[in-house]
Amino acid sequence: MTTTTDPTARQRLLDLHRAGALAANYPAVRRLLAEVDAEDLARCGQLLARLDPADVLVAHPEQPVLTVAITGHGTVEPLVPPLTAELARHGLLLRPHVADFDSYVFDLSDPDSALYRAEPDIVLCLLDPRVVFDEVPTPWGPDDVERVFAEKLALIEGLLTRFTATTSATLVLNTVPLPRDRGAQLLDYRSRGRLGVVWREANARLLTLAQQRSNLVVIDLDPLIAEGPAAVDPRLSVYAGAHLSAELLTGYAREVGHLARQLTGRTKKVLALDLDGTLWGGILAEDGADGITVAGGYAGAAFAAFRELVKQIGSQGVLLAVVSKNDAEPVSAVLREHPDLGLTEDDFVRVVANWLPKSDNLRALADALNLGVDSFVFVDDSTFECGLVRHELPEVAVVQVGTDPATHLGALLRDGWFDTRALTATDRIRAATYRAELARRDLLDSFATLDDYLRQLDLEVRFAAATDAEVPRVSQMSLRTNQFNLTTQRWQENDVRAALADPARQVLTIRVRDRFGDSGIVGVVSYRRDGAVGHIDNFVLSCRVFSRGVEQACLSALLGHARESGVEAVQGVYRPTAKNHGVREFYPRHGFEPVDGPDPTYRHDLTRIAPPPDHVRLVLGDPVDPARAEGTPA
Amino acid sequence: MTADEFVDLVRDELGLDISAEHLDRGFDQVPGWNSINSLRLLALLERAVGKPLSVPDLLSAPTLGSVYALAAGG
Structure with missing residues (x-):
């Protein structure tokens, strides 16, 4: 069974032949042949075989x-x-x-x-x-x-x-x-x-x-x-x-x-797969995770056989990827949770599910993997998507699978796209190697992007002693914040007032505003001095301002303040809960060394205090103090 | 099948650069001709006329024109 044939592709090749223009237009031949079926390919071969290769090379020395x-x-x-x-x-x-x-x-x-x-x-x-x-x-x-x-x-x-x-x-x-x-x-x-x-x-x-x-x-x-x-x-x-x-x-x-x-070094390395109609039947966005045909019934068995082939190919050093027009989350959920799929997110070097043109996604994926798009095989059941990719990225091998999933397997295997002389040990672990590299690049990419983003945010952090008016919000933050909450010490309003009244303790609030607006109080730090040692009893930050350098800025200011006040070291405690594992490394990441204690305890000797991130404008003291507010551009 | 259609068949399916005037010339004057082409042409002609043709007759035909006559009239 053939896939789609463009009835005009052979005709266009024939026209070039009749006009004696095949040699001059040889680079176009490859694209035309990608669109003809097996029978027409044989007929085109008759015409192409009449060309003198020398004539082609004169016209196209790079061929x-x-x-x-x-x-x-x-x-x-x-x-x-x-x-x-x-x-x-x-x-x-x-x-x-x-x-x-x-x-x-x-x-x-x-x-x-x-x-x-x-x-x-x-x-x-x-x-x-x-x-x-x-x-x-x-x-x-x-x-x-x-x-x-x-x-x-x-x-x-x-x-x-x-x-x-x-x-x-x-x-x-x-x-x-x-x-x-x-x-x-x-x-x-x-x-x-x-x-x-x-x-x-x-x-x-x-x-x-x-x-x-x-x-x-x-x-x-x-x-x-x-x-x-x-x-x-x-x-x-x-x-x-x-x-x-x-x-x-x-x-x-x-x-x-x-x-x-x-x-000639043209072996394909990446198998990029559509989902709906290719790896399973139905349309995820319409039918839902329970409505797609994965393994049950006649069609399900055919899709299952195709997925087994994909897994088999992936086990031999070919990188698998998903390129699907879908929302990311439902796709991720199916790959994570569907019991009969036989493929998980871990089988793929990347799962791309969005609404961008697939040619853009393939190009981006090639960049991320540091491979050429010419090392890609793309499988889809959609005539539109296959045509788009053929047109935009002629170097990509496009395999259009038909409407009957029983023929998917043969369509992919028909060409030995990934054939190789011998497999090495490296081939078998290649997917894992690439996945790790992609994760590193992602981290790097996100930092680069974030940095640019933060610089233009015009971020202002005010770090100051809490006032009576702020007591309800301070209490609320301690009660509601679970992720960035180092000790999960819960304070009712009375507890906050007691702390404010204690001369040995300081309760500090963190306010954040940027070019988009004022977020109000987004964090609370509780600090206490005990002789030559300062103690951070708790550090709480709203998840809305994670990853903006807010915590670094405040910690830097607090440590600086402690040193100025004659403290020799500052200690902090991390008390693990089910939700706060994300800040497990908060202290060690900021120059604290572990010391003995009932809970994981860390100590900073104040010799080297990291400065606040330079995209943060740190304002210390009373937020309502006009003298301090004056020096702050709006 | 007309003579023009026959010439088109040879041009477009075998890729041989011939015109109507080649029909009356010997095969040694048909550029690119060989016995494999004879058999390819036979298969094409059989499909076009919908009946089997005699290979020995075709192989002993002296010109393209006589091949055409075999297919058209035979």
Whole structure:
């Protein structure tokens, strides 16, 4: 099943061909090919294969080009058009060297052959059933096949040694299909079965060759044939000596395209996924977390299988991300809480859920990950979103999944976007590494942004002794504040008044105002002097003014005041509660050292007192004192 | 199928740069021609006319014009 086809893409390519303008417009070809389906891709390949690569390179010297030598047992020319199209899809220009009929032994064994002289990046040696059956006598039995195939394997190993000594190119072999019309010539099941055994053993040995060699890839044709195409087209085989069908070569070319991607550093690294209609059925914003189709029923099972694939891909070093048009919180809730999803926020390097254009989100994600957008694969079921991303970010590989989730899996796997030669230990932990790095960057980013924000806030902090009029508010703050409340000492109004009346104690209020307005009292500090030591009995701050430097400014002023008054050290206590773990590090972060005490207790020796943040204008003393207010710009 | 449609088929599907005047010339004067193209053209013609054609007849045809005659008249 194909995804969407733009009916005009092939037509536009055809128009360029008719106008003789394909070479001049070669950079546009990749984008056009992204929009055509498999059948049209083959037709486009016919046209592109007529181009002289030299003409393209004259017009576009920067165009990446790959020299591929094609050799084999039979006529190999039919591979050129599909391979041209597949490489063009990936932004590569094919410079083919097409060997003569049945010349692979000579091509690969003579170091001075035309094939080696072409200085190929990749050498494709097509192995077809006739490699073996051309040398099997008539009549024949399984033993004949076993003997001939073994001879061919020995030959190939010798060629491989010569190849390795001659070139740094990558050699591509393939397993050899066993056509039914060979086995069917053996009339007894036992012989037919034995043919299957010797054939598969020989193919297994071919595959084994590549396990130990870094310059050899063996493409297994069995999975391609399992998809449906006949391995051999009898007319092409008999009349043209081309012993593998055009359909099979199309699939083979696709695999070579993936190999070309990784050899040229084009392997995709990030899988960015839509949610609604892609990872689950339904629309979260409309159907709610309970209404989306996650795992139940026919469609649910299909979505579940697709998510398992996503997880499988993610486990092999590919970074997973969500790019969804949704509100962030419901998406986060589903990922966190849905019992059947099988994917959590931890599986994704980032979950982007907002209403910005997805192309913007992909670009931002690429920046954050320090990767190019060309390392992204984007999966979505929406024609609009896929079209937008194709248009805005042509380097992104767009996989449009259809309306039937049963086909999602095949659509994503159809291209080996993430194929790689070998996985390393680093690949397996890459997602975690990237997540940690993203968190660090986020922190940095938020500080940078916050700093700019704070500077233009025109923040004024007044830190002064509480007045009688302020008693209710001071009490209220001590009762209601849970997060930034270091001892969670609760004061009724009478307790506040008693404290105000105690000459050994000071109750200080924090008022904040900025260009947007006056927040009133947002904090309370209770301080007491005991001989040479000052004690901060409590420090309370409203969550409305967190992270603005208010607490640093006040603490700095308090410590400075203590030193001036002859105190040698100031101590503070943190009494943990269920809610105040956010200020667990408040004292140590501000220059206090831990000391012994019933609760975590910290001590500042007042030798080095951090100054107030420079974006804060600190006003000390009585807020109603006109003399002090005067020096304060409005 | 008209002769013009036949020429368009060869131009647009095989990508060969031919015109109507190539119909009467030998294959050695058709740029880019080879036996693989013959078989590709056969498959295209069979699809266009909706019936199987004889490969030996087609391969022994001396000109593109005679291939067209096989498909159109056969």
